[in-house]
Amino acid sequence: MIDARVNFDAFDNCCAYCYQKGVLIAEHVIPESKGGATGAVNCVPACLKCNRAKKNQHPWLWFSRQASFTEERWQKILLVLGITDEYINSMFDARKVDNTKIACKLPQLMEEKGINQKQLASATGLSPTTISKLYRNQLDRFDRNTILKLCEFFKCQSIAELIEIKGFSNE
């Protein structure tokens, strides 16, 4: 790993985003939580203010809303790191796929029991919208009540019979 400090000179030891001098830290352009590496391949100098404000946001989406944004500065960041907009976007999209790795086994459970969504909603007292979203694996938050009612109805011994986690995020 090549230390991020080698990139500081490329920005004249100024913040890559706002060009202020002062205390600079190595800022992950692609956030670590999105799989961004540590070191010269992914880090630029940033002032504490920019680093704190950007956090784990998409670098272009964040930077383009800042008063200091210019296309030239953005291109410079891409050039120094040797990456493209497409590459950054792919890292963020990969993350979205990751989030769908929580799979609800509702369709299988319902098929085994031979009931449809409407019947399940009336039997559990859960809203048809919730059932429908769970069925299509589109619900990204499970509340305690929903889990308990479904586990009770399907007589699940553990939550794993209802929800399958196919991969853990690195956050």
Ligand SMILES: [Zn+2]
């Ligand atoms: Zn700054």
